[in-house]
Amino acid sequence: MARAARILLAKPGLDGHDRGVKVVARALRDAGYEVIYTGLHQTPEMVVAAAIQEDVDAIGLSILSGAHNVLFPRITALLRERGIEDVVVFGGGIIPEDDMPGLAAAGIGRIFNPGTSLEEIVRWVGEHVRPRGVAA
Amino acid sequence: METLSGIPVKAAYTADDLAGLPEAASPGRPGEYPYTRGIHPTMYRGRLWTMRQFAGFGAAEDTNRRFHYLLEHGQTGLSVAFDMPTLMGYDSDHPRALGEVGREGVAVDSLADMEVLFKGIPLDRVTASMTINAPANVLLAMYVAMADRQGIPRDRLGGTTQTDMLKEFIAQKEWIIPPRPSLRLIQDMLAFGTRELPRWNVISISGYHIREAGSTAVQELAFTLADGIAYVEAGMAAGLDVDAFAPRLSFFFDVHNDFFEEIAKFRAARRMWARIMRERFGSKEPRSWWLRTHAQTAGVSLTAQQPMNNIARVALQALAAVLGGTQSLHTNSMDETYALPTEEAVTVALRTQQILAHESGVTATVDPLGGSYFVETLTSQVEEAAWEYIRKIDDLGGMVAAVEAGYPQREIAEASYRFQMQVERGERIIVGVNEFAAAQEPAIPILRIDPEVEPRQVSRTREVRSTRDGARVELCLSALRRAAEGHDDTMEHVLECVKAYATLGEICDVFRGVYGEYREPAVV
Numbered sequence: 001m002a003r004a005a006r007i008l009l010a011k012p013g014l015d016g017h018d019r020g021v022k023v024v025a026r027a028l029r030d031a032g033y034e035v036i037y038t039g040l041h042q043t044p045e046m047v048v049a050a051a052i053q054e055d056v057d058a059i060g061l062s063i064l065s066g067a068h069n070v071l072f073p074r075i076t077a078l079l080r081e082r083g084i085e086d087v088v089v090f091g092g093g094i095i096p097e098d099d100m101p102g103l104a105a106a107g108i109g110r111i112f113n114p115g116t117s118l119e120e121i122v123r124w125v126g127e128h129v130r131p132r133g134v135a136a
Numbered sequence: 137m138e139t140l141s142g143i144p145v146k147a148a149y150t151a152d153d154l155a156g157l158p159e160a161a162s163p164g165r166p167g168e169y170p171y172t173r174g175i176h177p178t179m180y181r182g183r184l185w186t187m188r189q190f191a192g193f194g195a196a197e198d199t200n201r202r203f204h205y206l207l208e209h210g211q212t213g214l215s216v217a218f219d220m221p222t223l224m225g226y227d228s229d230h231p232r233a234l235g236e237v238g239r240e241g242v243a244v245d246s247l248a249d250m251e252v253l254f255k256g257i258p259l260d261r262v263t264a265s266m267t268i269n270a271p272a273n274v275l276l277a278m279y280v281a282m283a284d285r286q287g288i289p290r291d292r293l294g295g296t297t298q299t300d301m302l303k304e305f306i307a308q309k310e311w312i313i314p315p316r317p318s319l320r321l322i323q324d325m326l327a328f329g330t331r332e333l334p335r336w337n338v339i340s341i342s343g344y345h346i347r348e349a350g351s352t353a354v355q356e357l358a359f360t361l362a363d364g365i366a367y368v369e370a371g372m373a374a375g376l377d378v379d380a381f382a383p384r385l386s387f388f389f390d391v392h393n394d395f396f397e398e399i400a401k402f403r404a405a406r407r408m409w410a411r412i413m414r415e416r417f418g419s420k421e422p423r424s425w426w427l428r429t430h431a432q433t434a435g436v437s438l439t440a441q442q443p444m445n446n447i448a449r450v451a452l453q454a455l456a457a458v459l460g461g462t463q464s465l466h467t468n469s470m471d472e473t474y475a476l477p478t479e480e481a482v483t484v485a486l487r488t489q490q491i492l493a494h495e496s497g498v499t500a501t502v503d504p505l506g507g508s509y510f511v512e513t514l515t516s517q518v519e520e521a522a523w524e525y526i527r528k529i530d531d532l533g534g535m536v537a538a539v540e541a542g543y544p545q546r547e548i549a550e551a552s553y554r555f556q557m558q559v560e561r562g563e564r565i566i567v568g569v570n571e572f573a574a575a576q577e578p579a580i581p582i583l584r585i586d587p588e589v590e591p592r593q594v595s596r597t598r599e600v601r602s603t604r605d606g607a608r609v610e611l612c613l614s615a616l617r618r619a620a621e622g623h624d625d626t627m628e629h630v631l632e633c634v635k636a637y638a639t640l641g642e643i644c645d646v647f648r649g650v651y652g653e654y655r656e657p658a659v660v
Binding site: 013022023026041066094114 | 220223232236310579656
C-alpha cells in the first residue's frame with residue numbers, strides 16, 4: 001500500500017496567529033495525511049530545513065502579518081537552491097488578491113483566503129499532492 | 137438552540153427562571169457591589185465610553201499622521217499597534233524582521249521613534265493605550281522618558297500598557313522569555329507604576345486575543361480572570377499592598393456575534409472580579425473591586441467575502457459592548473480581513489460608535505437589560521461555567537502552571553476546531569460565506585504599506601546607534617544585566633538604557649541572555 005503523503009505546515013515570520021493553521025492541520029490529519037507542524041516564528045531557512053529533514057511532499061504556509069511577499073518567495077527560492085523541485089507549496093492567511101500573481105510566479109501552487117472551507121483545502125491537496133516518486 | 141459557548145437557550149424565559157437563580161446572582165443596583173449592572177451609578181449619562189481606535193502602521197511619522205487624523209475626527213484616546221518585530225523585541229534591522237517592518241503596526245526601535253510617534257500630542261491630556269506585551273517595560277520606559285524630557289510630571293501620564301504575558305503564552309504568541317521570568321519583569325513594572333504612575337494602567341488583562349485564537353465566550357472570561365488572579369498574586373508576592381495596585385489593573389474583552397451571550401459575559405465578568413478581589417484577596421478598596429474594561433469588536437468574526445457586511449457585524453457587536461457596560465471601545469473596520477484599515481474604513485467604524493452614542497438612545501439609562509429574565513439567567517449561566525474553569529486552573533496549581541502544562545491552549549484549540557466543523561456542516565451560518573454567497577465579490581480599496589518603510593526605518597535605527605554615546609549605552613546595559621541576574625528592580629535600569637538611546641532589541645537581548653528564549657512545544 002502506498003504511504004500517505006507527508007505535509008509540513010509552517011508559520012514563517014513573527015506573527016503568532018495560529019488558529020487557522022492548527023485547524024487545517026487537524027483537517028488534513030483527519031483526511032489521512034501525515035502532518036508535521038513546525039510551530040511558530042520560523043525563518044524561511046528553518047522551514048526548508050524542516051521540509052528536508054522530514055522528507056515531505058508538500059509545504060503549507062500560513063501568514064497573517066503581511067510579510068508573505070518577502071517570506072513565501074524566499075522559501076521557494078531556497079527549495080530551488082537545494083535542488084528540490086517536486087515539493088508542492090501552498091499557502092493561506094491574509095493575502096490580498098493583487099499579491100496572488102506574484103506569489104504564483106514564485107512557485108506557490110495555491111493561496112487559500114480567509115473563509116475557505118476545510119473541505120476545499122482538503123480537496124485541493126488531494127488533487128495536487130502525491131507521495132513523491134509515486135506517479136500521480 | 138444554544139449560544140456560541142454551547143449554553144442551551146430556551147424559547148422563552150419567565151419570572152420562574154429568575155426565581156431559580158442563586159441569591160448571589162441578584163443583579164443589585166448600578167454602581168454597587170458586585171457591580172453586575174455597571175461600576176458607576178450613572179454610567180454613560182455621566183461620561184460616554186472612550187472611543188479608542190487601534191492604529192499603527194509604517195514608520196513612526198506615518199502613524200503620527202493617523203493619530204492626528206483620528207483625534208481631529210472625534211476619537212478621544214489613542215491606541216498604538218506595534219509591528220511584529222517590535223512585539224517580539226527585535227530591532228528593524230534584525231534578520232528576523234525582514235519583510236515585517238511596519239506591516240502590522242508601527243516600528244519602534246528607540247526613544248527617537250517614540251518621540252516622532254507622539255509628536256504634537258499632549259501627553260498630559262490624551263491617554264495612550266499601547267498594545268505591547270513582551271517588551272512592555274521598554275515601551276513604558278520610552279513613554280516615561282519622553283514625558284520626562286518634555287517636563288510633564290509622571291503623575292499626569294494616563295494610559296495603558298497591555299503587559300499581559302500570560303495571554304501571550306495562551307493565545308497571541310508574541311513572547312521573548314519564558315513565563316516565570318516574564319512575570320518577574322511584570323512585578324518590577326507593577327512596583328514602578330504603583331510608585332511613579334498613579335494614572336497608568338500597568339496591565340490590561342486581555343481576553344481579546346484568547347477569543348481571537350478561537351476560544352468560546354466562557355473560556356475567554358474564565359482564562360482572563362484566571363490571568364488576573366495570577367497578576368494579583370504576583371503583585372502581592374512582590375510585597376505590594378493589593379489595594380495599592382489593583383485599582384490600576386484594567387481589562388480588555390472581545391465582543392463577538394452572539395449578542396446576548398456577549399452582554400452576559402461583561403455583566404458576569406464584573407460580578408466575578410468584584411468577588412475575586414473582595415473574597416479571595418481580601419481587598420478593602422472598592423476601586424480594586426471594579427472591573428474596568430476596554431472592548432474591541434471581534435476581528436475573527438469578520439469575513440473577506442462581502443466585506444461591507446462587516447459594517448453590520450461591527451455595529452451589532454459594538455451595541456453589545458455598550459449594553460454590557462464597557463468603559464472604552466474599538467470598532468473594527470470592514471477591510472481588516474485584508475489589511476490594516478484605510479482612512480475611509482476606519483472613519484465608518486468610528487462613526488458607528490458615534491451613532492450609538494448620540495443617536496440610538498442606549499446611553500440614556502444604565503444597564504437597560506438588567507432584570508431581563510433571559511439576560512439575568514444567561515449572566516448566571518456564563519458565570520457558573522467560567523467558575524468551573526477557574527476551579528480547574530486552581531487545581532492545576534494556578535494559571536502559570538496551567539499554561540506550562542498547555543491546558544488553556546488545548547481547550548482553545550478544541551473549541552476552535554469544533555466551531556469550524558459546525559460551520560463546515562452548515563450548523564452555523566456565516567452570511568456571505570457558507571450561505572448567501574455571491575458569485576462575484578466586490579473589490580474594496582485596501583491600505584498598502586510603502587515598501588520603502590523598511591529600508592528607511594533600518595537606516596534611522598542605524599543612525600541612532602552611530603550618533604549616541606556608545607560607552608554610556610554599554611554601562612546601562614551591563615547594569616540592567618546585573619539587575620536581571622539578581623533581584624534588583626529592573627525597571628529603573630530599563631529607563632536608563634532607554635534614555636541613553638539603547639534600542640529595544642539591545643535591551644531585549646539582555647533578557648534573552650539572562651533568562652533564555654521561550655520556545656513553545658509545537659502541539660497541534
